[in-house]
Structure formats: structure tokens, C-alpha cells
Amino acid sequence: MQSSVKLVPVQAAYDDLLQRSLSKLSGDLARLVYLASTRDYNTGTYHHDGLAARYRADAASEAMEIAHRQVFYRLAACSLEELVGELELYLNSSRECPTDVLRVWQKLEPYRIAIPVEVNPAVARLFLSNVRLALAIWRFRQKQTPAHQ
Amino acid sequence: MIGVPTALLIGFLLLLLLLLAARGMAAARDLPSGSDTPLLDALEFAPCPPEFASRIFSPEDSKFVSTTKSPQLAKLFRSERKIVALLWVQQTSTAIQRTMREHVQIARASEDLEFATEVKLLLLYAELMLICGVLFVAIQSAGPLWLRGLAIYADAHSQRLAQVEQSFKAATAARELHGAGVS
Numbered sequence: 001m002q003s004s005v006k007l008v009p010v011q012a013a014y015d016d017l018l019q020r021s022l023s024k025l026s027g028d029l030a031r032l033v034y035l036a037s038t039r040d041y042n043t044g045t046y047h048h049d050g051l052a053a054r055y056r057a058d059a060a061s062e063a064m065e066i067a068h069r070q071v072f073y074r075l076a077a078c079s080l081e082e083l084v085g086e087l088e089l090y091l092n093s094s095r096e097c098p099t100d101v102l103r104v105w106q107k108l109e110p111y112r113i114a115i116p117v118e119v120n121p122a123v124a125r126l127f128l129s130n131v132r133l134a135l136a137i138w139r140f141r142q143k144q145t146p147a148h149q
Numbered sequence: 150m151i152g153v154p155t156a157l158l159i160g161f162l163l164l165l166l167l168l169l170a171a172r173g174m175a176a177a178r179d180l181p182s183g184s185d186t187p188l189l190d191a192l193e194f195a196p197c198p199p200e201f202a203s204r205i206f207s208p209e210d211s212k213f214v215s216t217t218k219s220p221q222l223a224k225l226f227r228s229e230r231k232i233v234a235l236l237w238v239q240q241t242s243t244a245i246q247r248t249m250r251e252h253v254q255i256a257r258a259s260e261d262l263e264f265a266t267e268v269k270l271l272l273l274y275a276e277l278m279l280i281c282g283v284l285f286v287a288i289q290s291a292g293p294l295w296l297r298g299l300a301i302y303a304d305a306h307s308q309r310l311a312q313v314e315q316s317f318k319a320a321t322a323a324r325e326l327h328g329a330g331v332s
Contacts, residue, residue, distance in 0.1 A: 073198065076201070076204075077198075077200060077201070077204060079207075079209055079210060079213065080209075080210040080213050080214065080226075081209075081210075081213045118195050119195055120194060120195045120196060120197040120198070120201070120240070121194050121236065121240065122197055122201065122205070122233065122236045122237040122240050123197060123198070123201050125232070125233050125236050126201065126204065126205055126233045129229040129230065129232070129233050130210075132225075132229065133210075133214070133222075133225060133226055133229060136222055136225060137214070137217060137222060140217055140219055140222060141217075
């Protein structure tokens with residue numbers, strides 16, 4: 001009884017998150033970065049004021065954690081070609097200059113902190129490796145076609 | 150009767166199998182060099198979804214990288230995928246050994262062991278350790294992309310081993326409960 005009472009707001013918060021926030025972002029990479037950015041570095045809990053106001057703060061955090069893990073596993077399961085597509089979509093939909101974003105991503109590797117906590121280490125390593133490769137491929141393509149810059 | 154050369158060959162093959170199985174067991178302890186994944190407590194990692202074994206060892210990404218015709222990208226891809234594949238073998242080997250350790254602990258306390266089941270489990274464990282050893286050596290020497298079938302086989306059978314161990318655990322617990330109820 002207790003668990004079903006708890007599950008309902010989490011499911012509702014999850015559906016709400018998908019409909020109101022995540023569906024508006026273009027691509028899973030943007031969703032991953034967004035979800036990771038709502039996570040507290042020290043506690044690992046997720047914060048979303050709107051969601052917490054409509055549901056409970058703990059339900060909102062749990063819903064975001066589930067969504068984060070799902071988006072992450074979806075991206076980690078992508079082929080390299082699909083991931084390059086995701087990266088291209090992310091860079092092109094960013095307000096910043098794609099070349100600048102690419103440079104910072106290659107230097108600082110901010111995507112490392114976009115990994116959820118409870119994921120398999122080999123899958124996490126596969127994701128990091130694929131993003132690193134996707135960045136290198138995207139950069140290589142940019143060099144091959146300078147007119148795109 | 151077998152001749153001396155045949156006996157030597159058999160002895161050599163057995164030694165090789167033993168060394169590979171030992172390599173498979175040691176794989177659980179060795180973190181591949183260049184792996185920047187923080188080593189979580191080896192006993193406390195989330196399970197690897199089955200589709201990822203196929204993904205890690207898939208030649209699809211290699212084919213895609215080769216379309217760029219860049220030797221640097223191809224080299225980067227080979228080195229990155231090798232590290233991921235070695236990490237996967239390490240994790241699989243750790244999970245198999247953990248399953249067997251749990252089984253041994255329960256079996257020690259159990260009073261009615263089935264000899265055939267125990268032998269089957271032991272053979273499966275030895276086979277999986279051997280496969281992990283082969284995978285470890287083969288990935289290090291030639292890369293992971295031609296080992297997909299073997300990796301999927303190891304993945305499926307390590308899950309089978311875990312399932313058998315789970316049912317053994319459940320059956321032992323049920324027997325103990327039943328025994329406690331009767332006494």
C-alpha cells in the first residue's frame with residue numbers, strides 16, 4: 001500500500017517532466033545535459049521547482065533521476081553514427097558557436113558529469129568513449145568542409 | 150595407447166587451458182590501462198544490460214569510422230573500444246566470481262546438495278573463466294571487433310549461471326523454511 005501511494009506521484013511527475021520539459025528539448029544529448037544540470041553536485045539529488053511545487057520534492061527528484069538514467073542508457077546504446085547525429089543536433093541547436101562548444105567539450109569534457117550515479121561502469125565508459133569519438137569525428141568533418149564553419 | 154608426442158600435445162593444451170582460465174579469473178582484478186572509469190566497489194555495480202555486450206563488440210561503429218578514411222580516427226577508435234571491451238570482460242569475470250562465491254557460501258551450509266547440479270555449475274564456471282581468459286588475451290592482442298559471438302555467449306551464460314544460483318538460493322531457503330516449520 002505504502003509503495004503504491006509513493007509510486008503514483010513519481011509516475012505523474014515523470015509524465016509531467018516528459019511532456020512539459022523534456023519534449024521541448026531537441027535530442028537526447030540536450031535532455032541529458034539538462035537533467036544532469038539539475039542535479040546537486042554534493043548530494044546527487046535533482047531539483048526542479050515547478051515539478052516539486054506540483055508534486056512533492058522527493059517525487060520530483062526521483063522522477064528526474066529515472067528520466068536521467070533512461071536518457072543516458074538510450075544514448076549509450078546509440079551507434080557511433082547516431083551519436084554523431086545527436087551531437088550535431090545539440091551543437092546546432094545551441095545558442096553558442098558550435099566550434100566554440102566543440103573546443104570546450106574536447107578540452108574540459110563536461111559530458112563526464114552528465115552520467116547518472118547508478119549506472120553500469122562499462123556502459124558509462126562506453127558512453128564517454130563514444131562521445132569522445134563523436135567529437136573527434138565532428139571536428140574532422142568540419143575540417144574537411146570548412147565552408148560549414 | 151597414445152604416443153609421447155600426443156601426450157605432450159595434450160599436456161600442453163591442458164596447460165594452455167589452465168593458463169587461460171587463470172587469466173580469466175585474474176581479469177576481475179586488472180583494470181585496463183587507460184581506463185579512466187572510477188573503479189567503484191567491484192561488488193557494487195549496477196548490472197550491464199545484455200544489449201551492451203553486442204554494442205561494445207559490434208563492428209558497425211568500426212565500419213562507420215572507416216568511412217572517414219582517417220588513420221588517426223581509426224587508431225583512436227581501436228584504442229577506445231579496446232579499453233571498453235577489457236572493462237566489460239573485467240566486470241563479467243567479477244560478476245561470475247561473485248555468483249560462484251555466493252553459491253559456495255550457501256552450498257557449504259546446505260545439507261542436501263545435488264551432485265549433478267554442482268558438477269554442472271562447476272563446469273559452467275570453468276567454461277566461463279576460460280572464455281573470459283580467451284577474451285582478455287584476444288582483445289589485448291587483436292582488438293574486440295571479431296569477438297562479438299564469444300562475448301554474447303559469455304554474457305548469456307553468465308546470466309544463466311546467476312539464474313541457476315538464484316533458483317538454488319530460493320530452493321535452499323524454501324527447504325530451510327519448510328524444515329523449520331516441521332521441527
